[in-house]
Amino acid sequence: MSERERQDNSQTELPLAASADTTPTDGEDTGEVLEWVSHPVKRRPWVSAGVTVFIVACCAITYASTNSTWFAGLALAILIGSLAKFYFPTRYRLSSRGVTIKTTTQTLTKEWKVYRSCYPDRNGILLSPFEEPSRLENFRGLYLIFNNNADDVTSFVRRHIASDDASGAGT
Numbered sequence: 001m002s003e004r005e006r007q008d009n010s011q012t013e014l015p016l017a018a019s020a021d022t023t024p025t026d027g028e029d030t031g032e033v034l035e036w037v038s039h040p041v042k043r044r045p046w047v048s049a050g051v052t053v054f055i056v057a058c059c060a061i062t063y064a065s066t067n068s069t070w071f072a073g074l075a076l077a078i079l080i081g082s083l084a085k086f087y088f089p090t091r092y093r094l095s096s097r098g099v100t101i102k103t104t105t106q107t108l109t110k111e112w113k114v115y116r117s118c119y120p121d122r123n124g125i126l127l128s129p130f131e132e133p134s135r136l137e138n139f140r141g142l143y144l145i146f147n148n149n150a151d152d153v154t155s156f157v158r159r160h161i162a163s164d165d166a167s168g169a170g171t
Contacts, residue, residue: 031095031096032095032096032156033093033094033095033096034092034093034094034095034149034152034153034156035091035092035093035094036091036092036147036149036153037089037090037091037092037147038089038090038092038145038146038147039088039089039090039147040085040086040145041086041087041088043147048086051083051086055076055079055080055083058075058079059072059073059075059076059079060072062075084103084104084105085103085145088103088104090102090103090145091103092144092145094144094153094156094157094160096160097111097112098110098111098112098114099112099127099142099144101142101144108142110127110142112160112161114129115127115128115129115141115142115161116128116129116130116131116161117130117131117132117133117161118154118157118158118161119133119137120150120154122150123145123146124143124144124145124146125143125144125146125150125153125154125157126138126141126142126143127141127142127143127144127157127161128140128141129141144157
């Protein structure tokens with residue numbers, strides 16, 4: 001990676017942050033906080049180029065077969081929308097209260113007490129509401145994509161899921 005690419009990446013990605021708030025107010029997190037941005041289109045430029053060429057080709061084929069710019073535009077919107085997690089950055093924030101995920105169109109906040117287990121893999125970690133593995137995890141769970149911070153995220157998540165299990169035992 002060239003020096004310019006490293007500078008561009010460092011300017012667009014939020015740094016990994018672990019900090020303690022000293023001035024809590026209503027609705028703010030207190031304690032340890034972990035934040036990062038995942039932007040797959042910047043991490044994998046060759047895949048990004050291939051996906052973009054594929055989208056353009058699909059739109060061109062749609063236009064050629066229907067002779068309608070409206071259908072070609074609709075195809076473009078559907079393909080970009082379905083790949084939004086790939087093309088647009090996703091911001092993650094883990095705190096003592098829970099998990100917050102900000103995407104282009106929505107902000108999702110969940111408390112730690114919702115999750116009973118976690119399953120890390122090489123790309124991210126799945127937070128599951130089930131104690132044992134279940135086929136419903138992919139639908140009810142939450143997947144956090146790593147950004148060169150797998151160990152930090154995994155240890156943070158395990159600490160908070162374990163602490164919630166211990167504090168919620170017997171209820």
